[in-house]
Amino acid sequence: MEVNLNVNGRNRSVTCRANATLVDVLREQLNLTGAHVGCDTSQCGACTVHLNGDAVKACTILAAQCDGQAILTIEGLSSADGHHPMQAAFKNCHALQCGFCTPGMIMSAIDLVQKNDDLTDAQIREQLEGNLCRCTGYQNIAAAVAEGASAMKEAGQ
Ligand code: FES
Ligand code: FES
Structure with a gap:
């Protein structure tokens, strides 16, 4: 299926399985490997990103659920002025x-x-x-x- 995401201020369109997790799409299809997979069972928080401004564990949300939503990852934090x-x-x-x-x-x-x-x-x-x-x-x-x-x-x- 096709999923449209705004990731770090940029519109991205990906084709993924209906059961693909957000963290897998970020890491494997968008090459944003800052969100890590430590447990895959919502326990460690290594995969945390922001979904519309709220911290979420990206291993326990499907990419399809984020269709049309804004995602911020660690890669999107820095600006021209330097680190967040x-x-x-x-x-x-x-x-x-x-x-x-x-x-x-x-x-x-x-x-x-x-x-x-x-x-x-x-x-x-x-x-x-x-x-x-x-x-x-x-x-x-x-x-x-x-x-x-x-x-x-x-x-x-
Ligand atoms: S990978 Fe551990 S909470 Fe997501
Ligand atoms: S897991 Fe090594 S710095 Fe936290």
Whole structure:
């Protein structure tokens, strides 16, 4: 079947199986490999992207369900001005080790910050429980999300 998506601001048309997941279409047909597949069962969050501004686990949504919708992936975050403030915060805080969980963490963190003001450390940890880091670098990840939240606020995001 044909599915039309707006991905990172660009209209894309793909032909895929009716049961193709969004993450498979992004990775295998659009060559956007930033969303990772860690579990394929909605547990790890490595595949997180934004669907119309909301963080979703792209392994548990069909591409067909996204027909006509707007998708933002980690590849669409940077601009001509450089990294998104949340990306910069992860870099500043050394909030990644192998990096496998990082794109999903960042996409979830941005959604979290956009929907909540003045998050506490405990709230950040609780709200990101759907994103797992196999390297267990949660201290620095929580610090990065807090720094990224401040930077996003300053930037009016
Ligand atoms: S690959 Fe989607 S939640 Fe793990
Ligand atoms: S940095 Fe390795 S899985 Fe999180």
